[in-house]
Amino acid sequence: MPRPATKPRASRIYPRRRRYHHGNLKQALIDATVHLIEEEGLEKVTVREAAKRLGVSSGAPFRHFASKRELLTAVAEQTTRFLRDEVLKAIAEHADEGPLERFRALGDAYMRWVTQHPTQFRVVSDRSLVDFAGSESLRRDNDEMRSLMHTLLQEAQERGLLRAADLNAIVLTARAAAYGVARMYVDGHFAQWGVDDGDAERAFDSVFDVFVAGLRAAN
Numbered sequence: 001m002p003r004p005a006t007k008p009r010a011s012r013i014y015p016r017r018r019r020y021h022h023g024n025l026k027q028a029l030i031d032a033t034v035h036l037i038e039e040e041g042l043e044k045v046t047v048r049e050a051a052k053r054l055g056v057s058s059g060a061p062f063r064h065f066a067s068k069r070e071l072l073t074a075v076a077e078q079t080t081r082f083l084r085d086e087v088l089k090a091i092a093e094h095a096d097e098g099p100l101e102r103f104r105a106l107g108d109a110y111m112r113w114v115t116q117h118p119t120q121f122r123v124v125s126d127r128s129l130v131d132f133a134g135s136e137s138l139r140r141d142n143d144e145m146r147s148l149m150h151t152l153l154q155e156a157q158e159r160g161l162l163r164a165a166d167l168n169a170i171v172l173t174a175r176a177a178a179y180g181v182a183r184m185y186v187d188g189h190f191a192q193w194g195v196d197d198g199d200a201e202r203a204f205d206s207v208f209d210v211f212v213a214g215l216r217a218a219n
Contacts (some may be wrong), residue, residue, distance in 0.1 A: 007214055012112040027062045030074050038119050042129070047071055072123055073130040079120035083113050083196070084141045091148065099155040100212060107178055108149060111204040114182040121186055149174060156215075163217050174211065181207050 009073045032050045046068055065071040090109035114121045123129055132138050140189040149171050156162045160172075184190060185200045195203045 014039055029061050033071055033075055034119055071130055076124045076130045080124055080141045086113050086146055099152045103152040107208050110178055111201055115200045118186045161217055162215050177207055177211050186205055
Protein backbone atom coordinates (compact mmCIF):
# COMPACT_ATOMS: atom_id res chain seq x y z
CA MET A 1 0.00 0.00 0.00
CA PRO A 2 1.40 3.49 -0.85
CA ARG A 3 2.72 5.55 2.01
CA PRO A 4 0.43 8.32 3.28
CA ALA A 5 0.90 11.64 1.55
CA THR A 6 1.77 13.20 4.89
CA LYS A 7 4.97 11.13 4.86
CA PRO A 8 6.34 11.74 1.36
CA ARG A 9 8.48 9.05 -0.17
CA ALA A 10 12.08 9.84 -1.08
CA SER A 11 12.38 12.04 -4.13
CA ARG A 12 13.22 10.56 -7.50
CA ILE A 13 15.02 13.77 -8.39
CA TYR A 14 17.64 13.81 -5.68
CA PRO A 15 19.98 10.89 -4.96
CA ARG A 16 20.36 10.18 -1.26
CA ARG A 17 23.61 11.47 0.28
CA ARG A 18 24.80 11.07 3.82
CA ARG A 19 28.33 12.46 3.76
CA TYR A 20 29.95 15.08 1.59
CA HIS A 21 33.54 14.59 0.43
CA HIS A 22 34.19 16.78 -2.59
CA GLY A 23 32.55 18.34 -5.59
CA ASN A 24 29.57 20.69 -5.78
CA LEU A 25 28.74 21.77 -2.24
CA LYS A 26 25.85 23.97 -3.37
CA GLN A 27 24.10 21.04 -5.03
CA ALA A 28 24.88 18.76 -2.11
CA LEU A 29 23.21 21.25 0.24
CA ILE A 30 20.08 21.28 -1.92
CA ASP A 31 20.00 17.48 -1.90
CA ALA A 32 20.53 17.34 1.87
CA THR A 33 17.75 19.87 2.44
CA VAL A 34 15.23 17.78 0.53
CA HIS A 35 16.12 14.70 2.60
CA LEU A 36 15.99 16.74 5.79
CA ILE A 37 12.44 17.88 4.96
CA GLU A 38 11.40 14.30 4.15
CA GLU A 39 12.78 12.96 7.40
CA GLU A 40 12.27 15.80 9.89
CA GLY A 41 9.88 18.33 8.34
CA LEU A 42 10.28 21.88 7.05
CA GLU A 43 10.51 23.35 10.52
CA LYS A 44 13.82 21.52 11.08
CA VAL A 45 15.55 23.02 8.05
CA THR A 46 18.48 25.33 8.67
CA VAL A 47 21.65 25.95 6.70
CA ARG A 48 23.69 24.62 9.62
CA GLU A 49 21.63 21.42 9.86
CA ALA A 50 22.08 20.77 6.14
CA ALA A 51 25.82 21.27 6.59
CA LYS A 52 25.85 18.95 9.59
CA ARG A 53 24.25 16.19 7.53
CA LEU A 54 26.97 16.56 4.93
CA GLY A 55 29.74 16.55 7.51
CA VAL A 56 31.17 19.92 6.49
CA SER A 57 32.11 22.86 8.67
CA SER A 58 29.15 24.96 9.80
CA GLY A 59 30.55 28.05 8.11
CA ALA A 60 31.21 26.63 4.65
CA PRO A 61 27.57 26.54 3.41
CA PHE A 62 27.04 30.24 4.13
CA ARG A 63 29.22 31.05 1.15
CA HIS A 64 26.31 29.70 -0.94
CA PHE A 65 23.23 30.33 1.21
CA ALA A 66 23.04 33.09 3.77
CA SER A 67 19.71 31.92 5.20
CA LYS A 68 17.10 29.16 5.27
CA ARG A 69 15.02 31.22 2.85
CA GLU A 70 17.85 31.32 0.30
CA LEU A 71 18.39 27.58 0.67
CA LEU A 72 14.71 26.77 0.15
CA THR A 73 14.57 29.17 -2.79
CA ALA A 74 17.36 27.16 -4.42
CA VAL A 75 15.36 23.96 -3.85
CA ALA A 76 12.32 25.62 -5.42
CA GLU A 77 14.30 26.89 -8.39
CA GLN A 78 15.74 23.50 -9.20
CA THR A 79 12.51 21.57 -8.78
CA THR A 80 10.48 24.12 -10.79
CA ARG A 81 12.98 23.72 -13.60
CA PHE A 82 12.44 19.97 -13.51
CA LEU A 83 8.65 20.47 -13.50
CA ARG A 84 8.85 22.79 -16.50
CA ASP A 85 10.90 20.21 -18.37
CA GLU A 86 8.32 17.50 -17.61
CA VAL A 87 5.51 19.73 -18.85
CA LEU A 88 7.35 20.59 -22.07
CA LYS A 89 8.10 16.92 -22.66
CA ALA A 90 4.45 15.94 -22.17
CA ILE A 91 3.22 18.58 -24.61
CA ALA A 92 5.81 17.53 -27.19
CA GLU A 93 4.68 13.91 -26.91
CA HIS A 94 1.15 15.03 -27.85
CA ALA A 95 2.22 17.47 -30.56
CA ASP A 96 0.00 15.83 -33.20
CA GLU A 97 -3.13 16.13 -31.06
CA GLY A 98 -5.55 18.99 -30.54
CA PRO A 99 -4.99 21.92 -28.15
CA LEU A 100 -7.32 20.57 -25.45
CA GLU A 101 -5.56 17.20 -25.56
CA ARG A 102 -2.21 18.96 -25.16
CA PHE A 103 -3.69 21.07 -22.38
CA ARG A 104 -4.80 17.87 -20.69
CA ALA A 105 -1.30 16.39 -21.13
CA LEU A 106 0.13 19.44 -19.38
CA GLY A 107 -2.17 18.87 -16.42
CA ASP A 108 -1.38 15.16 -16.29
CA ALA A 109 2.36 15.91 -16.24
CA TYR A 110 1.85 18.33 -13.36
CA MET A 111 -0.04 15.81 -11.25
CA ARG A 112 2.45 13.03 -11.95
CA TRP A 113 5.20 15.34 -10.78
CA VAL A 114 3.32 16.15 -7.57
CA THR A 115 2.75 12.49 -6.69
CA GLN A 116 6.40 11.64 -7.39
CA HIS A 117 7.86 14.69 -5.60
CA PRO A 118 5.51 15.76 -2.78
CA THR A 119 8.36 17.17 -0.71
CA GLN A 120 9.37 19.57 -3.44
CA PHE A 121 5.74 20.53 -4.00
CA ARG A 122 5.47 21.55 -0.36
CA VAL A 123 8.34 23.97 -0.89
CA VAL A 124 7.34 25.49 -4.25
CA SER A 125 3.67 25.83 -3.31
CA ASP A 126 4.31 27.92 -0.19
CA ARG A 127 5.40 31.41 -1.22
CA SER A 128 6.19 32.29 2.40
CA LEU A 129 9.13 29.86 2.34
CA VAL A 130 10.93 31.21 -0.71
CA ASP A 131 11.91 34.51 -2.29
CA PHE A 132 9.69 34.17 -5.35
CA ALA A 133 9.77 37.85 -6.28
CA GLY A 134 13.56 37.95 -6.01
CA SER A 135 14.17 34.82 -8.07
CA GLU A 136 14.43 35.40 -11.80
CA SER A 137 14.48 31.63 -12.36
CA LEU A 138 11.24 30.97 -10.48
CA ARG A 139 9.41 33.84 -12.14
CA ARG A 140 10.63 32.87 -15.62
CA ASP A 141 9.73 29.18 -15.34
CA ASN A 142 6.33 29.87 -13.81
CA ASP A 143 5.57 32.49 -16.45
CA GLU A 144 6.53 30.03 -19.18
CA MET A 145 4.15 27.35 -17.91
CA ARG A 146 1.35 29.88 -17.47
CA SER A 147 1.97 31.16 -21.00
CA LEU A 148 1.78 27.59 -22.34
CA MET A 149 -1.62 27.13 -20.72
CA HIS A 150 -2.88 30.39 -22.19
CA THR A 151 -1.52 29.59 -25.67
CA LEU A 152 -3.16 26.16 -25.79
CA LEU A 153 -6.50 27.52 -24.62
CA GLN A 154 -6.29 30.43 -27.06
CA GLU A 155 -5.70 27.97 -29.90
CA ALA A 156 -8.70 25.95 -28.76
CA GLN A 157 -10.83 29.08 -28.66
CA GLU A 158 -9.72 30.16 -32.14
CA ARG A 159 -10.65 26.72 -33.48
CA GLY A 160 -14.11 26.97 -31.96
CA LEU A 161 -13.48 24.26 -29.38
CA LEU A 162 -14.25 26.38 -26.31
CA ARG A 163 -17.35 28.02 -24.98
CA ALA A 164 -17.08 31.80 -25.06
CA ALA A 165 -15.18 32.79 -21.92
CA ASP A 166 -12.36 34.94 -20.55
CA LEU A 167 -9.14 33.02 -21.19
CA ASN A 168 -7.43 34.53 -18.16
CA ALA A 169 -10.29 33.31 -15.99
CA ILE A 170 -10.04 29.82 -17.50
CA VAL A 171 -6.28 29.68 -16.85
CA LEU A 172 -6.81 30.80 -13.25
CA THR A 173 -9.56 28.24 -12.73
CA ALA A 174 -7.44 25.45 -14.22
CA ARG A 175 -4.56 26.40 -11.95
CA ALA A 176 -6.86 26.49 -8.93
CA ALA A 177 -8.29 23.05 -9.74
CA ALA A 178 -4.88 21.43 -10.27
CA TYR A 179 -3.36 23.11 -7.23
CA GLY A 180 -6.35 22.21 -5.07
CA VAL A 181 -6.18 18.50 -5.90
CA ALA A 182 -2.39 18.50 -5.45
CA ARG A 183 -2.66 20.23 -2.09
CA MET A 184 -5.33 17.78 -0.95
CA TYR A 185 -2.96 14.94 -1.85
CA VAL A 186 0.14 16.19 -0.05
CA ASP A 187 -1.86 17.35 3.00
CA GLY A 188 -3.52 13.96 3.41
CA HIS A 189 -7.12 14.97 2.68
CA PHE A 190 -7.91 12.20 0.20
CA ALA A 191 -8.92 9.57 2.76
CA GLN A 192 -11.90 11.58 4.02
CA TRP A 193 -13.13 11.82 0.42
CA GLY A 194 -12.83 8.09 -0.14
CA VAL A 195 -9.71 8.31 -2.30
CA ASP A 196 -6.59 6.23 -1.64
CA ASP A 197 -3.27 8.06 -1.98
CA GLY A 198 -2.35 5.61 -4.72
CA ASP A 199 -5.32 6.86 -6.74
CA ALA A 200 -4.17 10.49 -6.72
CA GLU A 201 -3.61 10.67 -10.47
CA ARG A 202 -6.97 9.04 -11.16
CA ALA A 203 -8.66 11.56 -8.85
CA PHE A 204 -7.02 14.36 -10.78
CA ASP A 205 -8.23 12.78 -14.03
CA SER A 206 -11.80 12.88 -12.75
CA VAL A 207 -11.53 16.54 -11.73
CA PHE A 208 -9.93 17.52 -15.02
CA ASP A 209 -12.50 15.54 -17.02
CA VAL A 210 -15.24 17.65 -15.45
CA PHE A 211 -13.25 20.84 -16.00
CA VAL A 212 -12.43 20.20 -19.67
CA ALA A 213 -15.96 19.00 -20.41
CA GLY A 214 -17.25 22.31 -19.12
CA LEU A 215 -14.89 24.20 -21.44
CA ARG A 216 -15.85 22.46 -24.65
CA ALA A 217 -18.18 24.20 -27.03
CA ALA A 218 -21.46 22.43 -27.73
CA ASN A 219 -21.37 20.40 -30.95
